[in-house]
Amino acid sequence: MSHAFYVTASYIAAFSVSIGLILWVWLDHRGRHRELERLEAAGVRRRSARTEDAR
Amino acid sequence: MSEPSLAIRKFSDLANPTRFLALVAIVWPWLAGLTLCLFAVGLYLAFTTVGDYQQGETVRIMYVHVPAAWLAMMCYTVMALSALGTLVWRHPLADVSAKAAAPIGACFTLVALITGSLWGKPMWGTWWVWDARLTSVFVLFLMYLGMIALNRAMDDPTRAAKVSAVLILVGFVNIPIIKFSVEWWNTLHQPASVIRLDGPTISAEFLRPLLVMAIAFTLLFFTLHILAMRNEILRRRIAVLRRHAARAAGREGDAA
Numbered sequence: 001m002s003h004a005f006y007v008t009a010s011y012i013a014a015f016s017v018s019i020g021l022i023l024w025v026w027l028d029h030r031g032r033h034r035e036l037e038r039l040e041a042a043g044v045r046r047r048s049a050r051t052e053d054a055r
Numbered sequence: 056m057s058e059p060s061l062a063i064r065k066f067s068d069l070a071n072p073t074r075f076l077a078l079v080a081i082v083w084p085w086l087a088g089l090t091l092c093l094f095a096v097g098l099y100l101a102f103t104t105v106g107d108y109q110q111g112e113t114v115r116i117m118y119v120h121v122p123a124a125w126l127a128m129m130c131y132t133v134m135a136l137s138a139l140g141t142l143v144w145r146h147p148l149a150d151v152s153a154k155a156a157a158p159i160g161a162c163f164t165l166v167a168l169i170t171g172s173l174w175g176k177p178m179w180g181t182w183w184v185w186d187a188r189l190t191s192v193f194v195l196f197l198m199y200l201g202m203i204a205l206n207r208a209m210d211d212p213t214r215a216a217k218v219s220a221v222l223i224l225v226g227f228v229n230i231p232i233i234k235f236s237v238e239w240w241n242t243l244h245q246p247a248s249v250i251r252l253d254g255p256t257i258s259a260e261f262l263r264p265l266l267v268m269a270i271a272f273t274l275l276f277f278t279l280h281i282l283a284m285r286n287e288i289l290r291r292r293i294a295v296l297r298r299h300a301a302r303a304a305g306r307e308g309d310a311a
Contacts (some may be wrong), residue, residue: 017166
C-alpha cells in the first residue's frame with residue numbers, strides 16, 4: 001500500500017474520533033437541556049429558582 | 056436583599072457551579088473559534104511542508120499522532136490534578152472535571168494508538184510491537200476505560216468521586232513511565248525529539264506544523280472538556296431535582 005493510504009487513514013481516524021466526541025458532547029447537552037426543561041414544566045424547580053420566584 | 060453576584064473575581068469563585076456555567080457560556084464560542092482557526096493553519100502547514108527524506112509522506116502522520124499522544128498524557132494529568140482537588144480541597148467541580156475528562160482522554164489515546172499503528176506499518180514493517188512505549192500507552196487507554204466504567208458503576212457520586220480520585224492518583228505513576236520509557240528501555244519507538252532538555256532535534260520545517268497542530272488539539276481538548284463539565288453539572292442537577300420530586304411525591308402520598 002502507498003504512503004498516501006496510511007496518511008489518509010490516519011487523518012480520517014483522527015477526524016472521525018474528534019467529530020464523534022463533538023457530537024457526543026453536543027447531543028448530551030441537548031438531551032440534558034430538554035430534560036431540565038421538562039422537569040421545570042412539570043413544576044420541579046431548583047430551590048434557588050423557587051426563591052427567585054417568591055421575591 | 057441584594058442579588059447574589061455571578062461575577063468571577065478569584066479562582067475559588069469557580070467553586071460555584073452556576074458561576075462556572077455562566078463563564079462557560081461566554082468562553083466556549085471563543086475557544087471553539089480559535090481552535091478552528093488553528094486547525095485551519097495547522098492542516099495547511101501539515102500538507103504544504105515537504106516530506107521527510109527517510110519517512111517520505113508518512114511524516115504527515117506525525118502531525119496528528121504526536122498531538123494526540125501529548126493530549127493522552129495531558130488529559131490524565133488534568134484528571135490527576137482534579138483528583139487532588141477532590142481529595143485535598145474538596146472542590147465541588149474537581150470531580151466533575153475528572154469525570155468529564157476521562158472519555159475525552161480515552162478518545163485521544165485511541166487516536167494516538169491508531170495513527171501510531173498506521174505509521175508503524177510502512178516505517179517499521181509492523182502494526183504493533185509490545186515495546187515499553189506502546190504497551191504503556193495501551194495500559195493508559197485501559198485505565199481511561201476503567202475510570203469510565205467505575206464512574207458508571209457507582210450510584211453514589213460522592214463515593215464514586217473519592218474512589219476514582221484515589222485510583223487516578225495511583226494510576227498517575229504510568230505517566231512518567233510513558234514519557235521516559237523510550238530512555239529507560241530499549242524500544243522500537245524513537246526517543247523524544249521535541250520536549251528535550253537540550254531543545255528540539257527536528258527540523259523547523261516539521262516543528263512548525265507540529266506545534267500549531269499541538270496547540271489546536273490542546274484547545275480542542277479544553278473546549279470539549281468545559282462543555283462536557285457543563286453537561287455533567289446539568290446531569291447532577293437533574294438527578295437532584297428528580298430526587299426532590301420523588302420525595303415530595305412521597306410526602307403527598309403519606310398526607311393523602
